[in-house]
Amino acid sequence: MSTSRFAAMPDAQGFFGPYGGQFIPPALKQAMDDIDRAYEEIRQREDFQRELAELLADYVGRPSPIFHAKRLSQQLGGAQIHLKREDLNHTGAHKINHCLGEALLARFMGKKKVIAETGAGQHGVALATACAMVGIPCEIHMGEVDVRKEHPNVTKMRILGCKLVTVTRGAATLKEAVDSAFEEYLNDPANYFYAIGSVVGPHPFPKMVRDFQAIIGREARSQFQAKHARLPDIVTACVGGGSNAIGMFTAFLDDDGVQLVGVEPSGEGLDKPGRHSATLTRGHPGQLHGMACYVLEDAQGVPAAVHSIASGLDYPGVGPQHSYLKDVGRVRYETASDQETLDAFMTLSRVEGIIPALESAHAVAWAMRIAPTLTADQHILINLSGRGDKDADYVAERLGL
Ligand SMILES: *Cc1c(COP(=O)(O)O)cnc(C)c1O
Numbered sequence: 406m407s408t409s410r411f412a413a414m415p416d417a418q419g420f421f422g423p424y425g426g427q428f429i430p431p432a433l434k435q436a437m438d439d440i441d442r443a444y445e446e447i448r449q450r451e452d453f454q455r456e457l458a459e460l461l462a463d464y465v466g467r468p469s470p471i472f473h474a475k476r477l478s479q480q481l482g483g484a485q486i487h488l489k490r491e492d493l494n495h496t497g498a499h500k501i502n503h504c505l506g507e508a509l510l511a512r513f514m515g516k517k518k519v520i521a522e523t524g525a526g527q528h529g530v531a532l533a534t535a536c537a538m539v540g541i542p543c544e545i546h547m548g549e550v551d552v553r554k555e556h557p558n559v560t561k562m563r564i565l566g567c568k569l570v571t572v573t574r575g576a577a578t579l580k581e582a583v584d585s586a587f588e589e590y591l592n593d594p595a596n597y598f599y600a601i602g603s604v605v606g607p608h609p610f611p612k613m614v615r616d617f618q619a620i621i622g623r624e625a626r627s628q629f630q631a632k633h634a635r636l637p638d639i640v641t642a643c644v645g646g647g648s649n650a651i652g653m654f655t656a657f658l659d660d661d662g663v664q665l666v667g668v669e670p671s672g673e674g675l676d677k678p679g680r681h682s683a684t685l686t687r688g689h690p691g692q693l694h695g696m697a698c699y700v701l702e703d704a705q706g707v708p709a710a711v712h713s714i715a716s717g718l719d720y721p722g723v724g725p726q727h728s729y730l731k732d733v734g735r736v737r738y739e740t741a742s743d744q745e746t747l748d749a750f751m752t753l754s755r756v757e758g759i760i761p762a763l764e765s766a767h768a769v770a771w772a773m774r775i776a777p778t779l780t781a782d783q784h785i786l787i788n789l790s791g792r793g794d795k796d797a798d799y800v801a802e803r804l805g806l
Contacts, residue, residue, distance in 0.1 A: 411658040411735075414726065419608020420697075422732065425725035427607040429695045436594035441609040443514045448616065453509065460505055461620065464538065465495050468624040471632070471786070477756045477773075484779035486772055487637065488759070488789045489625045491649065498762065498791030499618060499649040500531035500602065506617035508535035511598035521600045522546045522586040524579035525716035526558025527795070528602035533567035543567040546586035548578040557795065580708075583694070603646025604724035607695035611725050618652025621788060626656040629786060639775070641666040642788035643767040644685070644738065645717050647724035649790035654736060664737065667727060668771040670713035671740035678703070679710040684723040685731050685738040693722035699731070714743035715763035715796075741770035749773055750793065750800060762791035763800075 419425045419441075427437055447453045461467040470493070474486040491499040511519050519536050522545070523529030529545040536543035545567050552559050552571050562569055572585040590599045601610040604618075622640075629637055640657050642650035644667040657663045672681035681687070684699050691700035693708060701709040701721040708721040730736040741749070746763060749770035754760045761769060768787045776785060793800075800806070 409659050421726045421729035424697045424728040428692050429607050437607050444613050447513050469493050471628045474757050481776040483776040484783040484785050487786045491790050492792035496531050496534050503614045503617035504531040504535040507600040508539040512539050512541050516598040517596045518542045519598045519600050520544045520586050520590050522582035526555040530558050530561045533562045533565040537565050546570045546582045548582045549573045550577045603648040604651050605646040614648050615651045618648050619655040621652040622656030636663050637784040637786040639664045639785045641768045643668050643764050645720050647727045653788040667738045668767045669740050670718045671742045672712045680712045682711040682713045682719045683740050696725050698722050698725045698728045717764040739771050741767040745770040760793035762793050763796045765790045
């Protein structure tokens with residue numbers, strides 16, 4: 406019997422304590438239960454596990470290495486900093502790990518089309534990539550404003566052969582893209598597969614996306630142990646919806662000696678409503694997108710406007726498992742501001758020659774703040790969730806480089 410306090414989560418209804426579940430119309434419940442059943446079947450199958458393992462190795466390039474950032478550690482004059490290099494994956498971030506899993510599951514279920522929304526285009530590109538490789542049609546909904554802003558990702562999606570639906574209603578950003586993609590999905594949930602891009606949404610997505618991302622922590626834990634004959638003191642990752650963080654944390658949840666720290670964006674300041682995206686730090690329990698979780702709401706109780714310099718982190722909700730892990734105190738949630746994140750982005754680039762995604766740079770920023778307060782025999786492991794090619798032009802313009 407497992408002695409793990411966390412391995413059995415969520416329960417059969419998809420709850421992590423009071424969070425998670427399925428807060429959805431009855432018409433969708435059947436579709437979600439079908440996905441759960443198919444997922445539980447496929448995960449037990451040896452042929453599926455073998456195919457996924459092979460693709461993660463030969464297509465994604467796993468295992469991603471752990472790099473000891475010696476110069477950065479020395480410069481900060483405290484703890485040793487190590488980076489789990491998810492930025493080296495095919496397509497440049499952790500998202501390919503669960504997009505591959507979702508595309509394989511959609512094919513196994515005989516679905517005719519995979520549908521998703523995308524904000525900055527990162528989820529769209531990872532999903533279009535996985536669907537091209539698996540050979541299943543893919544349709545991505547994206548707000549017109551984002552289509553104009555995120556041109557390189559839009560071009561990539563077109564090259565990869567997915568159908569791009571430009572959404573012009575309302576503010577024409579992520580929220581409208583979600584609504585539009587969801588409407589299309591509701592036209593035929595039996596034949597379509599809605600591929601959620603993080604550990605959010607109704608059960609079984611928070612469980613399933615976590616399981617597909619858990620490879621990060623499994624690799625990192627054994628790589629670190631092999632190299633240093635011990636575990637890190639602190640493991641940290643940025644938190645938007647929370648998929649790269651939960652993927653890293655899961656393997657360490659039962660290691661009581663390892664501190665786990667999720668880093669949320671405090672944007673332009675936690676005291677400025679609408680100008681941050683620190684859901685666990687400033688939000689409260691509520692419901693969003695079919696799940697119970699911490700949410701940021703305005704005075705009228707509607708999801709608040711959110712902001713982060715990293716467009717992959719500006720979400721007014723957060724994964725239900727993170728909500729639970731905060732309440733029980735197993736994970737601590739801290740914040741990093743836009744300015745600290747920009748500084749960390751430039752420092753990592755210039756001291757280690759690694760340009761991080763602005764999302765990942767939040768975790769680097771927090772580690773840079775804490776490292777000088779620790780000693781040289783202490784170790785911080787950062788999940789570097791993605792590379793910063795997509796952010797390079799923006800940062801250069803903003804800093805006048
Ligand atoms: C999308 C993205 C994130 C945020 O998503 P999570 O689900 O919170 O991990 C973080 N880092 C990178 C590089 C991303 O592309």
